[in-house]
Amino acid sequence: MRDALAVSRSKNHLATAVVWTVAIVVSASFLLLISNIVWEGMGQISWTFLTDTPRNAGREGGIAPILVSTLLILAVCIAVSVPIGLGAAILLAEYSSDQHRFGRFIRRSLDVLAGMPSIIIGLFGNAFFCITLGLGFSILSGGLTLACMVLPIFIRAAEEGFRAVPDAYRHNAAALGLSQVTTLYHVLLPVALPAVVVGLILGIGRALAETAALIFTSGYVDRMPGSLLDSGRALSVHIFDLSMNVPGGERNAYGAALVLLILLLTINLMTHWIMRRFFRSRSVSP
Amino acid sequence: MSRWRRDKILLWALRSCACLAGTLLFLIVLFLFIEAAPALSNIAFTHFITDTGWHPVEGLYNLSPMLMGTLWATLGALLVATPLGVLSAVFCHYYAPPAVATPYRRLIELLAGIPSVVYGFWGLVMVVPFIAQYQPPGASLLAGIIVLTLMILPTIALIADASFANVPSHYLHSAAALGLSRWTTVAQIILPTAKPGLITAIVLATGRAIGETMAVLMVCGNVVNAPQSVFEPIRTLTANIALEMAYAVGNHRAALFVSGLALLIMIVALIILAERANGHRQHA
DSSP: HHHHHHHHHHHHHHHHHHHHHHHHHHHHHHHHHHHHHHHHHHTOOOOHHHHHHHGGGGGGGGGGGHHHHHHHHHHHHHHHHHHHHHHHHHHIIIOTTTTTTHHHHHHHHHHHHHHHHHHHHHHHHHHIIISSSSSSSSHHHHHHHHHHHHHHHHHHHHHHHHHSHHHHHHHHHHHTOOOOOHIIIIIHHHHHHHHHHHHHHHHHHHHHHOOOOHHTTTOOSSSSSSTTSSSSOHHHHHHHHHHHHHHTTTHHHHHHHHHHHHHHHHHHHHHHHHHHIIIHHHHOOO | OHHHHHHHHHHHHHHHHHHHHHHHHHHHHHHHHHHHHHHHHHHHTTHHHHHEEEEGGGGGOOOOHHHHHHHHHHHHHHHHHHHHHHHHHHIIIIIIIIHHHHHHHHHHHHHSOOOOOHHHHEEEEIHHHHHHSSSSSSSSHHHHHHHHHHHHHHHHHHHHHHHHHHHHHHHHHHHTTTOOOOOHHHIIIIHHHTTTHHHHHHHHHHHHHOOOOOOHHHSSSHHHHHOOTTTBBOOHHHHHHHHHHTTTOOHHHHHHHHHHHHHHHHHHHHHHHHHHHHHTTTOO
């Protein structure tokens, strides 16, 4: 009996040691990764790096046109996914119950879409936007392709936001005789807005991090884009190209990687801030 | 315009948005099939498994080395990342003092958001040279497994963490009342209770690993090769598409879409598996 107890106790100690070791190893390897990028990238980032054009295949110079292309791709992506996504989310939340067949079908299809590997979305974008619609390798194709990836994330978050609006609001609006359009615009949308914004920010984060879907939709060209039909290189593609295809491009790749991480961290913090600011207070009241 | 008509128009606008979003998936599948059709009709299906190699220009379309590459890299990463990820979540919930658990959780959340291209870049400048010191060339299946492990670990840890949070607290109180040790509580009560969540975590991580492109493209060496050891370079299905899509034409291009279809089938199978694991639970 005492032996069994001793065995069990030593097992417990061993487990504690293992769990702590795992936590230390995991955090150490991740801190190694982050500190490496931050340390090496810090030396590269400067005002000139952000405002200069890349020279010598990107080994020297900066990333200005790449930042512009990235922002344009994001702008296209947002401009397309916000109206469509908002419409779909409102329909799913307000006009279709859980049992409704049409709503269920759309939810399922979006769930599967959310799990699609980005390279498959990229193949589709290349076949559909670049070739079938004739947009070629362009910022427009890239942004539209990213919109396919962002939509399921955005719709899910926005739908939750509308669902969280208490029914009393709808009943009161109906009792006041407001039309559905007015109810939606003046009652539901303002209340659901923080959730919609969080969904949008999450989507932007996903789009900003994406590389594989952009390589053969928005392309590689690192010049300043003149229009949305020009090819433009996104920041993530720039990191990939510098590190894989340009010998000696590593130093600037570190700089670009740090810029990307800072952008994503900002987005992450914004999401947390909005969540804390708007959701904690509301979740207390019924 | 009467408000009745405006409401009607609104409803139809919303419906068409939802339709557009809902049919996107079918459009994607349709286009994969359309683009893969030339290969599927011109090349007998067995060619994709029995040809002597992947030389699309010479009409040899054996996809199996790439398939093996994807499977080995995924399997390796899962074997390492699953215990690490689950134990990370156990650490957060049952071992770490709150002052440690919160920053640890934030770190994992942060890592879940790091782009794959950054993981790949770090693998290329740190992991590959490190392996090359002992076993050249360094860009290898092992490097791929290490980088993929780091990428899917946050996924597993976060979902496991969430499913531990759903374990009813009276289970823990009962265990404490019985005087069970911490590890016995975790191993005998927590893990079995959270099992469906853990399976979901593993399935989602598998999907992420199979579909991952950039990280493996950057560290695996990309030699079409059925690996004999973890130190040999491999090329995955996804890397193959990313590498050759830019210049592929005709049957070659179609063959790349066939490999896209193969990926799609794997992912759909995983999604079905995940739903089974969840017991057809309807999401709220």
